[in-house]
Amino acid sequence: DGGITQSPKYLFRKEGQNVTLSCEQNLNHDAMYWYRQDPGQGLRLIYYSQIVNDFQKGDIAEGYSVSREKKESFPLTVTSAQKNPTAFYLCASSQPGQGPTGELFFGEGSRLTVL
């Protein structure tokens, strides 16, 4: 089945540690995204990538980093510089030209808790 796989589903981190969230897609989509979901704040864009080896900051990129070395993979690193990292993180993908203005396909999310 085509889709987006995020791992791990749950992650606990101590303050001061970096952590990397994995996102893999087999939809052959060019564009990939990372969103952060907090209660009452909707979905906020962290980073996005339109093609391999290229990515742009979203609305809340501070304290995060990404890479896009392969079309299928878009890992997100939550660094120790992120002041409030406890959140639900969602990875998504889309393909320009497919569906009305590019429907987003989401993974099931990774819940990060900083202890």
Next chain:
Amino acid sequence: QQQVKQSPQSLIVQKGGISIINCAYENTAFDYFPWYQQFPGKGPALLIAIRPDVSEKKEGRFTISFNKSAKQFSLHIMDSQPGDSATYFCAASSPGRETSGSRLTFGEGTQLTVNP
């Protein structure tokens, strides 16, 4: 102004009732308005969407009503069922050449509970 304001934050409806979720926006350049549905522990999925050249779009029990002059749009769920219990996000997209997700602004979300 890129914000999309969504209300209510939570909604409880009896089975068979009508659920109504409202969104308002300021940016008149928005040209596409999707709704995403998210079940607990899952990622959101596209439910229904509308463009501003129509005032209503219906898909099964789900209807979007769009009021361009008021800059408001709403989701109506007719004959609400317990299986509709989820979080619903409205969104608005601005035109542009950047990839779609980068042009989307999401509302805050509404947690809908349909009691049996």
